Amino acid sequence: MSAFISYLVHGISVGCGFALVASGIIIIYRVTRVVNLAQGMFSVVAGFAAATLLGVGLPHGLAELGAIGLAAAVGVATGCVAIAKPGTSPQASLIATLGVGIFAYAVEILGWGDQPRSFSGLSGAYEFWGIDVPKQYLLVTLVTFVVFGGLEAFFERTYTGKALSACASNPYAARLQGIGVLRMGLYGFALGGALGGVAGVLLTPLQPISYDSDVSLFVNGFASAILAGLKRPVLGLVGGLVLGIAESMVAGYAKASYQSSLALLLTLAILVAQATRREALHAVEE
């Protein structure tokens, strides 16, 4: 039983990381209709940057904030490449974000080398009913829930958030209302970059990252986003938690190397099921 609880705790905190990546993917997709293949890269950049900033003597907190800010800036730069040129189709943008992700490999290896890096987060653990819960896990979970609360408030209570939602639901109508769709798209990318950055600084102490960690981060984030139907960022939290816990259980009770394949197969099954249902709907409409 205590093994189960500890897998559950691990799954929740990992799932929170997935959820942060997923929410970035969802926000960018909702606002720009582009699936950002460079989303995992934001986390990698933030993780590396935080390690460096801590290395030069910045205190915890400040270093992480700086890294998240850098990730947001990288997000804007990615957005500029992907959507700033008028008339770029979503598929062309998709491939452009892939190009940005590859370019980031070159920069990351140049700046930080090709070996995995990490930094220490909160050490120690709290004991609840005889089960050790590492403090970093609690921090990840806590920060994630605060971030998602903030996101919900941002989209529901601020004009910028409303404008972002307007672009997401109907870009043409949004433009008629005087909303700058491109600017909103870049805001989306900035927010997506920051969310990826939060995931990066939270997860790096749990598991060292290297330049090519972005593939697994993206895959898990996108899987969570798919579980959430690519609709609301908050649903990404549910998707991420489901996926994180499922993977943690598979790794705990079966074999660790199966966990990512299982997540991928699950996501493929959901994608195909959704597409089949959509085809059927189309057939009815036609």
Next chain:
Amino acid sequence: MTRSVASAWPIAALAVAALATAAMLDESALSVYVLLTLTASVTVGVTLLMGHAGQVSLGHGAFYAAGAYAAGLLAKHGFPTWGALLVAPIAAAGIAAAVGIPLLILRGHHLAFATLALHLIFLSLISELSITGGDVGLQAIPSLAFAGITFGSVRDYAYLSASALVLIVLLAQNLLASRPGRALRALSSSEVAAASSGIAVGHYKLAVFALSAGFAGLAGGIYAFYMGYLAPGSFPVVLSIEYIVMAAVGGLGKVSGALAGSALVFLLVHGLSRIATLSGMPGTAPIILSYAVYAVLLIGAVLFLPGGLVAFIAARRNLRARPERTVQPSTPAASDSASSAVASKRGSYS
């Protein structure tokens, strides 16, 4: 265009050029040439799939690996090596057909993700299974032998891979010039219009997917015999992306574009990494340069050359040719028409 066979001359010229190159290069250049022709073979398939069936595949490296492992495993277990090479494309095409039936329902970014997932699952499978040798991979794959001839030297494999490339180009060109090719062109511009003209959209998509996987499988099979060993690390995710870079740089959907794009990108990356290893630079310099080149070419091609290099050169040639024929073509108007041609090309992307 009522002829259903592509013009024979360009392909004959390609065959002569490819084989003559294999005959003339020295040993060290030949090893590059073998890999270049294998890469070009896969890229031809990728460009058919992306340009004509309108599908983004981030997983063609997996089909290349599938062909390589199929050939390597069979050859190691006593199967005749030429038979193993024949099975390689069939195995890859078979896998593609099997996974394509559910996956090709997906479109756009969903399919891109699905094919990426396929590549990752395949990598984790071959590094888990004991029959594929796990992370260590397959060692000591015997040399290819056919009718008493053993393929021992690099030059033998250069002839083989060049012949495979010519065969693949021949197949691709004839496919595009035939009735199925016209059907493919129709479905790449509008699936709905194609379907309402009686084209079995699903079947054609699946057929192109399997065919392009078969091309990759054949190239992979040759790679297995050429290298003599296989490991999961030889088939990273970036491999699948390289094919897309090459196809996009050359111009999606054009076989000549796939050849030009793969030659240009491959030689550029190879040349740069050779420079990077020469001059006492850090050990990571070659990989940094190759990633940077792939990225810049991919972004540049997607954003600024939507028709690819071949279309760009053709447009430039038209621009230069036009002033002699027409009375007063002011340059802006001419470039306008060129860019609108490019824009209509871009329409066929989505």
